[in-house]
Amino acid sequence: MTNEPLLLTRRDPARNMARFYVLTIEPDLFDGAALTRNWGRIGTKGRFRIDLFGSRQEAERRCLALVRSKVKRGYQQKAETG
Template identity: 70%
Template sequence: MTDEPLLLTRCDASRNMHRFYALNVDADLFHGSALTRHWGRIGTKGRFCIQLFGSRQEAERQLALILRRKLRRGYQAMPSKTGI
């Protein structure tokens, strides 16, 4: 898993739906990990949620669970910006 945020989008013009969902796992100050979630309508500042975990593996497990859920709901992963 890279330290770069994972960006998902879901757009459906017929339903006026233009959403984003970003996930990122980072180290916290207490030797654990934090899963940061940022979501909302594209073009707005959206909302944030930070979940703390005892290890990076736990945070990545939760990230994978959320990712599967979002992909089932129609979100698509945006291409990575590395190498550009």
């Protein structure tokens, strides 16, 4: 997994739904990793959360679990641009 942001979106015009979920893994200052999450309605800043992990592998496992959960709920993976 790279340091590039992973963008997931979910759109359902019939339900007036347009949501985003962005995941990024970054190194922290203590040889661990930080999983940053940003989510909300498309067009807003949304909410933001940082989870700290002792290693990059732990952060990647949590990130993949979140992606699987979101895909099950109807999110689709998109490439992050600019």
